[in-house]
Amino acid sequence: MEFDNNRPIYIQLLEDFKLKISSGEWKSGEKMDTVRNLAESYAVNPNTVQRALQELEREGLAKSNRTSGRFVTEDLNLIEKIANEAFYKSCDDLIDVANKLELDRDKSIKMLDEYWRDKSE
Structure with a gap:
């Protein structure tokens, strides 16, 4: 690390x-x-x-x-809560960057979906 x-x-x-x-x-x-x-x-x-x-x-x-x-x-509920918090923090970062780049929600989601598909192949 x-x-x-x-x-x-x-x-x-x-x-x-x-x-x-x-x-x-x-x-x-x-x-x-x-x-x-x-x-x-x-x-x-x-x-x-x-x-x-x-x-x-x-x-x-x-x-x-x-x-x-x-x-x-x-405590599996606590573990899930921590996982969700980490995910939402990353989402907040993504939304902040999209806003700075003046990308709207639909464009951002489309780009994320395309990127995700490319990374999964």
Whole structure:
């Protein structure tokens, strides 16, 4: 993962962790990797990973068990909500760009549909 130096790394990690959960890469109820292993795989300080994981827990997407580790939430409604929020944020970005380019809704949807088809082939 390449980090944006203009944003806190723990926030970027948090976003990536949420994406892993909402996409199913990290499954509901699954044990998460250790702080040390995550820090090594992302090439960041363990304290940074710990901060992102604490925020993930605060948001209810992970739960710590002192003796057996940290687990992804089993709350599928919460996971779906997080996935929807990520999708809608991307939609907001798309709408902002379309507005700046003075593209109307119909033209934007047509272009997206064509682009999506081309990417799917």
